[in-house]
Amino acid sequence: MHQGNQTTITQFLLLGLSNQAELQTLLFGLFLGVYLITMAGNGLIILAIGLDSYLHTPMYLFLANLSFADVSSISTSVPKMLTNIxxxxxxxxxENCITxxxxxxxxxxLDNFLLGVMAYDRFVAICHPLHYTTIMQLKxxxxxxxxxxxxSNLVALTHTLLLVQLLFCDRNALPHFFCDLAPLLKLSCSDTMINELVLFVMGLSVITFPFALILFSYISIIKAVLRITSTEGKWKAFSTCGSHLIIILLFYGTIVGVYFFPSSIHTEDRDKIGAVLFTVVIPMVNPFIYSLRNKDMKAALRKLINRKCFSF
Incomplete structure (x- = not known):
């Protein structure tokens, strides 16, 4: 990266979620709490799955990957925000902003793809239970x-290589709490038409297939659930599917709102709220929705906690 030939900016200013000094302590405490809850919840899930051989199945492999992605996602933005406050x-x-x-x-x-993979896994398990082990083989x-x-890395690399070709002249104040692609494009003094076109086309391609797979999977699952004769069984299944779908719709809704609506109707506050939802709130909520309501996961966590308590 030949920064000197491309831009006169050597650093950016992250303006954060609010410029009001009296709110900074509140924001620090709130986001520190959310970060610690996210790290603890997802960390326990990764540990429990790794240490309990009973959970070495496809579903929990995907759950462990989702937890790792959530821990990593929130860790890219919140620690820097807390440090700045x-x-x-x-x-x-x-360089740190681009990274x-x-x-x-x-x-x-990665979260987007894993949600699709997990939906497909549940579709096979519920709609084709007798063929599950045959279909979901190790390969x-x-x-x-x-x-x-x-x-995920190819998508990120494409956007990064396009971004470092842009010029950043005199404006370096980023009205955000982390270096997000959309506000960075707005700061550039170069023509960003190619960047925005690639963002739209690639983003639409990346979102469409997993979302279509999720819809197909959950529609098939709901049809299978409706054939259950037990009212209690139906309620339990619909409760689980409903909570999954709420998180999925929230995740995709905020991403579409931030990245795919015309820039003319964007507001800084709306973009920041959307970014907080899919980079901070959803990583915190995912463990409770996907894992901590699961009977086997609860048993594994109890076993893990009891082992730690016994060792102490």
Whole structure:
């Protein structure tokens, strides 16, 4: 990266969620709490799945990957935000800003793919239970784990390579709490038409297939659930599916709102709220929705906690 030949900016200023000094302590406490809850919840899930051989199945492999992606996603933005509030400094270097943007794209896109993979896994388990082990063999599970990682990095690399070609002249104040692609494009003094076109086309392609797979899977699951004779069984299944779908719709709704609506109708506050939802709130909520309501996961966590308590 030949920064000197491309831009006169050596650092950006992250203006954060609010410029009101009296709100900074509140924001620090709130986001620190959310960060610690997210790290604890997802960390326990990864540990429980890794240490309990009973959970070494495709579903929990995908759950562990989702938890790792959530931990990584929130860690790309919140620690820097907390540091800036604590030190009363808004600066982030050009290189660190580009790096932060790269990894934020990687883990948001990875979440997107993993939600599709997990929906397909549940579809096979519920709609084709007798063929589950035949379909979800080790080779397919490895592919369904590796391909999202590869595609996520390719998407992030494409956007990063296009972004570093842009000029940043005199404006360096980023009205955001982390280096996100959309507000960075608005700061550039270069023509960003190609960047925005690639963002739209690639983003639409990346979102369409997983979302279509999720819709197909859950429609099939709901049809299968309706055939259950037990009212209690139906209610339990609909409760689980409903909570999954709420998180999925929230995730996709905020991403579409931030990245795919015309820039003319965007507002800074709406973009920041959307970014908080899919980079901070959803990583915190995912463990409770996907894992901590699961009977086997609860048993594994109790076993893990009891083991730790016994060792102490």
């Amino acid at each position: 604590q030190t009363k400094s808004q600066s982030i270097s050009y 932060q943007m790269y990894f934020s794209i990687v883990f948001v896109v 397919l599970c490895v592919l369904l784990t590796v391909i999202p990682w590869v595609l």
